[in-house]
Amino acid sequence: MESTILLLSYLIGSITFIIGLKMLSHPETARKGNLVAAAGMTLAIFATIFLWENPNTHERLHNYGWIFGGLIIGTIVGTMAAKKVQMTSMPEMVSLFNGMGGACAMLISLIEYRKPEAKSMGEMIVVVLGMLIGTVSFAGSMVAWGKLNGRIKDRTIPGAQAINFLLFGGMIVLAIMVIGGFTSNPYLFYGILALAAAYGILFVMPIGGADMPVVISLLNSFTGCAAAFGGFLYDNPVMLTGGILVGSAGTILTILMCKAMNRSLKNVLIGSFGGQKAGTAAGDKEQGAYKEISLNDTAVLMAYAQKVMIIPGYGLAVAQAQHACHELEKVLEEKGVEVSYGIHPVAGRMPGHMNVLLAEADVPYEKLLEMEDANDQMASENVVLILGANDVVNPAAKDDPASPIFGMPILEVEKAEHVIVNKRSMKPGYAGIENELFFRPKTSMLFGDAKKVLQSLVAELKQV
Amino acid sequence: MESTILLLSYLIGSITFIIGLKMLSHPETARKGNLVAAAGMTLAIFATIFLWENPNTHERLHNYGWIFGGLIIGTIVGTMAAKKVQMTSMPEMVSLFNGMGGACAMLISLIEYRKPEAKSMGEMIVVVLGMLIGTVSFAGSMVAWGKLNGRIKDRTIPGAQAINFLLFGGMIVLAIMVIGGFTSNPYLFYGILALAAAYGILFVMPIGGADMPVVISLLNSFTGCAAAFGGFLYDNPVMLTGGILVGSAGTILTILMCKAMNRSLKNVLIGSFGGQKAGTAAGDKEQGAYKEISLNDTAVLMAYAQKVMIIPGYGLAVAQAQHACHELEKVLEEKGVEVSYGIHPVAGRMPGHMNVLLAEADVPYEKLLEMEDANDQMASENVVLILGANDVVNPAAKDDPASPIFGMPILEVEKAEHVIVNKRSMKPGYAGIENELFFRPKTSMLFGDAKKVLQSLVAELKQV
Amino acid sequence: MDQFTSIFTDAASYRLITIVILSIFLGIEVISRVPSVLHTPLMSGANAIHGVVIIGAIIVMGQAGADDYLALMLGFLAVVLGTLNVVGGFVVTDRMLEMFSKKKKTK
């Protein structure tokens, strides 16, 4: 009877994961979907604690003190960390939690390996692979986390690909030896662990910091697979379905994220234009002349406009200028100017970055236009103000088949009457390429840090 | 080794079913999807014949003569029947094949039940339910088949719902007695079979003939479930996944088909407006006056039009007038008139009916406009010729909230300059309701059988 | 009752139940956005797929004792009917889809 309840709990858990993921992929139901999955997870955890029994000995679990101790500590720390983290450091946090999951899978395999009971070949495969993938995911996530919060700098390691290849080969050889039972020396097993950790680190190290969201999504699906191996080991349906679902959904999500940036996964992993090269590709072309505009002129132009569109980019996030931006919007609206925001899907450094950022500053949701809508009404805008965006307004994506970003849909700002670009210099953005837009006749440059410029602009506007 | 190959074949089979269904639901890949699934099926069948062994005795299958004999006969008959059937009798054919599948599941259960070996409770459940559902599906499909080819007439059976309820209850009681092992009298088992057959017949009998596509889709998912019970019985993954996939996909498809007609499944099953009531609901309202148009006038009007849209409906299919229709189109095009077809998604009696019909008469695919496109260009049409369509152009669906078809999207023919309606009388169509359109000022009626009218029209046009 | 709940606890069955649940969801997901022109071919294709019940017929037939004539006959009938379902189903679906695709190519 009790084991029937356990299995029903597991089935319900699996179902909530499917439904939760489904709901998470639609804007209206996303939040509820997350809660549905969380409820299923809670059920599965408590059912395991109280109802699980060893299939051979029929013993229940013991060590309740340790288990609840761990659960409580993890819950408190996890909740606090998740509640305190800044919106813009979310990907960092996700990476950290992902690493925890990987480490958990690694530890499970380690303990199972140490158990004296003889293991079948199938069990050995599962233990070794679970440990291997869990470790890669753990190590990789830690590096990704370090990169995102700036502790680890981007660096190309000479011969990284060759080293990775060797590490990978080494892991395979050791894994075959351990699984095949050619040796029972436990150090071989620990050797795999060491190689996997090194591989995880070297795999993520050369990838540009800005590509981390994609990498985290990939590591996410690795951890899913590691969890699934646990499902094999304990013949546990909820671990199996949950793990594999995340493994496959995560892989698709990774590909979708790459597509939104118009790049291939391979291109991201080899890092053809990560943070590293930024700033070097400029100057391929003869630079034209650009014209500057003063703060005062900008203020006048905007005050007498009927419609203004603001296009935020990565620079706005770096400058933490979202509140100043909202300030500007309010001042303009008071003057009867209609203000909207044009949001490019990959503006910033994580998907939805701009939405989250502007939501934080209480910008009304209906002012945020998705790219297509923004482009549709671009022709009726008097002034377009570009705040720290670059690649997402680069006309080369439309005109220049040789450009690395060719094919990416962009915000077509040149349809508007005036284009004002705020950035600190003429340096390129994330893709490291020159932007023709800055030299076009309609464009005027307004140099300076986004936050400072916005604050001055608001002050000027109040006087107009 | 061999059983590994068998299981791999089964896994490949399951995968082809998933991919096949997926591809079948996109127009460009549909045909290939069907072949993919067929290939997987072939693999699974041959792998079973040559590699399957009894899990207990480890014996291979024998009686190869019988097996191949059955396969060959089934293949020849099935191929011939499927090749010879007329396009418009396809749903009939599908219903027949569906019934065969149900009968096959029923026979399997029957043979398994007769085997002397003791069965566990789980096995008994699976055997009884497989037989029950297979029989209902078989009997229901035969009735649906008879209705579609006109051998069985629509009839309401007084108290049908009460009888069905009793039959259903009887089946459940008998099933519990047999499964629970309260009796080992085999006649109880055959009793279930008889009740299931009666239930299948009475379930489909009162439903209007025109609703048969929906019913067939439902019975389709029943047979899927019956196949899945076979999968349980033999612990066979490909039967299990194939059966359940069809069971759930079929259910969804049934619901989608109902939605396209703007009706609920319940409404279809209880038959609130099946063929039965057609013709009775007319006359609720004061009939206005309608005006007729002569063949000659029609010919002149069309010959001097710039754009003509033809709207085919069920009447065109009944009259087998598709070739005459194509004839008309060609004559008009020779005179420089631009001709297109406006295709409503539920025109006719099965989804895609009009597409299939016109394709048969070699009407070029690009002349067929889907409803939205047709409505978009309706305003620029000089003449709209409605051939045996009625409900799909009924303005009550837009204007009259009390109408049973209210809410169904329609072809908005009144946007065009002239509307000519060809049908044989003022009788209503499938939904059995009056059509305001016929009394509107723009509309002229051209009475007669669609085929004859079209032939005369072509003759007239050649003289204009 | 015990015998009944054992159906759920038996490790083998819960895996089967998991397979059932996953297949149900998959069936729903795979179909959910099909255009109405494809309803009939899809119905027909699905009909062919549940013909997989033929495998059960083959197993039953291939295990029947050489002197159990009733089982032989019923099994033979089951194989024929199952084959009709499979072969007829796929062929008829292909014919329907041919109608659509032939015309499309001339586009």
Add this chain to the structure above:
Amino acid sequence: MDQFTSIFTDAASYRLITIVILSIFLGIEVISRVPSVLHTPLMSGANAIHGVVIIGAIIVMGQAGADDYLALMLGFLAVVLGTLNVVGGFVVTDRMLEMFSKKKKTK
């Protein structure tokens, strides 16, 4: 080699393999049409779901002998890390989505 192929023939494993395949397809189908604004929350939600590995940690922990301190410690660590993954993952996802939905409601 025999031991290896037995992994496939063993009735239990093939069911597991079927579950794996179905889950893979389901994962793909479920995600395939997600708008890009939801990429980050979805990634984060999926991250929380693979925290289901915690169940393995609980099983390992709950079976450790009372005097096997190494196993107890490692198991304890595994439980803590797994909980962090689950709880942190769900909470952080909820916070992200709150940002979107709060604003949407005021619409």
